[in-house]
Amino acid sequence: MDIPDTTPPNGPLGYTHTETRTGPPLDYVAEKLRASILSLHSLYSLTMKDIPDDLPCPKRFQTDYPNYNPKHDSVLSTCQIAFRYAVTSYLALNNLLALTHDQNIFKKLLEMPRKDFDRWIDRIESEGSVT
Numbered sequence: 001m002d003i004p005d006t007t008p009p010n011g012p013l014g015y016t017h018t019e020t021r022t023g024p025p026l027d028y029v030a031e032k033l034r035a036s037i038l039s040l041h042s043l044y045s046l047t048m049k050d051i052p053d054d055l056p057c058p059k060r061f062q063t064d065y066p067n068y069n070p071k072h073d074s075v076l077s078t079c080q081i082a083f084r085y086a087v088t089s090y091l092a093l094n095n096l097l098a099l100t101h102d103q104n105i106f107k108k109l110l111e112m113p114r115k116d117f118d119r120w121i122d123r124i125e126s127e128g129s130v131t
Contacts, residue, residue, distance in 0.1 A: 044083065
């Protein structure tokens, strides 16, 4: 039931669908997804710190893609995409999908120090509802 002058948990345009399911409890799924998100956040941070920006371009890219940067175009971009999908899924699972309406949220989250990111994801877990 919609309550006038309020925003549904998944935002005004949020996707909702009632379904019956069998399988692992959704809180188990949320726990595994959270662990994946934390690992992706660590991967991004460690890549930014530990991998030099001037890695040589693989020979297979040198002719067709002279500006190819292995750190950014291979590792970081793939990590950012995986992080975006995982966070979107986690927020949807917790009925907080409306947070993704700010398209800069993913960049902000990846750039957060781990301690701040841990607090953010703890808040999602405490304020959200896995249903």
